[in-house]
Amino acid sequence: MTEIETSKEPIKASEIDPKFKYELSRMHGGEKLLKCFQCGTCTSDCPVARFSDTYRPRTIIRMAQLGLKDRVLNSETLWLCAACFTCTDRCPQGVEVASVIRVLRNLAAEKGIVPQVFKDQAASILDSGYAYKIPELRINKRESQGLPPLPKGKPDNIRKALKGVKFIENTQKGGEQA
Numbered sequence: 001m002t003e004i005e006t007s008k009e010p011i012k013a014s015e016i017d018p019k020f021k022y023e024l025s026r027m028h029g030g031e032k033l034l035k036c037f038q039c040g041t042c043t044s045d046c047p048v049a050r051f052s053d054t055y056r057p058r059t060i061i062r063m064a065q066l067g068l069k070d071r072v073l074n075s076e077t078l079w080l081c082a083a084c085f086t087c088t089d090r091c092p093q094g095v096e097v098a099s100v101i102r103v104l105r106n107l108a109a110e111k112g113i114v115p116q117v118f119k120d121q122a123a124s125i126l127d128s129g130y131a132y133k134i135p136e137l138r139i140n141k142r143e144s145q146g147l148p149p150l151p152k153g154k155p156d157n158i159r160k161a162l163k164g165v166k167f168i169e170n171t172q173k174g175g176e177q178a
């Protein structure tokens with residue numbers, strides 16, 4: 001996985017997949033991708049971009065339009081989107097930016113390209129019912145403070161509910177590139 005600054009590296013013709021933008025445009029949420037005219041509203045209004053030197057939704061959209069499939073799917077900043085939909089609400093061209101990012105994440109996940117932190121969280125949810133494993137130290141501290149034990153997770157129910165959810169299954173795969 002790479003930082004999106006790789007988008008500043010010179011583009012080689014061999015990297016371009018000319019069909020990628022059409023592939024994305026046929027997916028739910030990606031229909032308006034080709035309408036982006038790079039005004040930058042999505043980036044200027046994005047609450048994550050405000051605190052990041054690398055996260056730029058406009059750049060993600062442009063990379064997708066240009067067919068830089070491998071670069072964009074391997075970009076770790078793809079996973080910084082908080083899915084707040086501000087960009088989608090404010091895009092003057094009606095591009096569903098947040099949905100395009102979701103589509104790109106799903107395509108990355110199909111290849112097993114998911115940041116380790118999310119793989120670990122998914123594994124923990126399936127295993128214990130908690131997104132984070134509560135450290136033994138904290139459990140002991142609760143006990144010593146006279147606090148009641150934490151409720152037990154119900155991983156069996158969760159596994160049943162998530163059975164067939166492709167994204168979760170994909171987080172358990174090894175990545176092609178990480």
Ligand code: SF4
Pocket residue numbers: 035036037038039040041042043057058061090091092093094095097
């Ligand atoms: S706001 Fe819309 S048109 Fe402007 S750069 Fe973002 S996606 Fe493109």
Ligand code: SF4
Pocket residue numbers: 042045046047048049057080081082083084085086087088097098101
């Ligand atoms: S949905 Fe993602 S890209 Fe869009 S404004 Fe929110 S954090 Fe930024």
